[in-house]
């Protein structure tokens with residue numbers, strides 16, 4: 001509805017979006033990746049000796065249980081070899097003057113599920129970077145909508161319905177087992193820019209507590225000791241914070257202390273059992289700070305809990321879901337800027353220094369984005385004489 005000439009007018013807004021269902025992506029990716037996967041039948045695994053199973057488990061990350069009997073070892077190995085973990089990503093951007101939202105899915109490389117490069121070479125006689133092939137993203141949702149919370153929420157319900165189907169394994173036909181080998185897919189991690197991570201976790205965008213993973217205050221983020229000491233907050237803990245405490249948050253599945261008046265702030269503090277004698281005489285600003293200090297930026301339910309907010313994430317296919325604590329390319333941008341600024345000062349020969357300054361200035365151009373700086377650094381390191389000029393030690397630091 002919009003108001004025009006003091007009259008209410010109904011306006012219809014059409015949003016268009018296309019989705020490749022997660023089940024289709026899971027099936028297509030299996031078809032694409034099956035030649036890189038171990039895909040042993042039950043019979044193949046059951047003939048392995050205890051020593052062979054243990055040897056394979058040595059490759060596993062610590063914390064996975066092998067079991068004590070041969071049968072339990074076999075079952076653990078079958079489960080680990082047949083479970084893929086998915087990485088989700090989304091972001092909004094402008095394309096030909098229209099706002100678009102893109103979601104992608106990729107599968108995380110695991111040497112128990114997929115061959116190593118050496119194994120693939122021995123098996124097929126072809127060199128391949130198995131990890132980069134397996135982790136290549138698939139387009140999931142492309143929608144014409146703004147990257148705002150409202151825009152992103154329009155596609156949350158359809159994402160949740162896809163995730164609910166994850167309990168059903170995909171069978172690979174034609175495998176040695178009669179029914180096919182069942183492959184389980186687990187939604188494991190979300191990575192993306194800060195605002196996308198904040199949407200996914202229900203964290204406030206900006207403000208005093210912007211981290212999706214811990215309750216650190218924005219002013220203390222440069223304090224590494226303080227950052228390391230703080231506990232990690234899981235998505236389930238965030239859901240509980242919104243669902244179990246306070247009255248205002250329970251009613252709306254979100255809380256914005258900045259929008260509350262004095263009466264609501266006092267009601268919230270009382271419901272949280274944080275109300276103290278004398279609080280009623282405090283200013284609205286002080287009361288807001290007290291409520292903010294309690295929620296620590298956890299302002300709404302994690303996005304993928306929105307259709308069933310009362311159900312614990314531990315009872316859903318999202319029980320292993322985590323938000324990555326950073327976005328590597330953006331986090332490294334400022335380091336890259338500093339490295340490029342500092343590099344010429346480490347070159348003692350004047351001509352070489354001027355040559356490197358010229359290359360950097362030419363490569364940098366007018367671009368300012370994180371991916372541009374990454375490209376500049378990669379191109380600089382590919383310059384033929386660069387190792388001779390800066391020395392292998394500095395080259396390795398930049399390469400790292």
Ligand SMILES: [Zn+2]
Nearest residue numbers: 211213214216
């Ligand atoms: Zn943090």
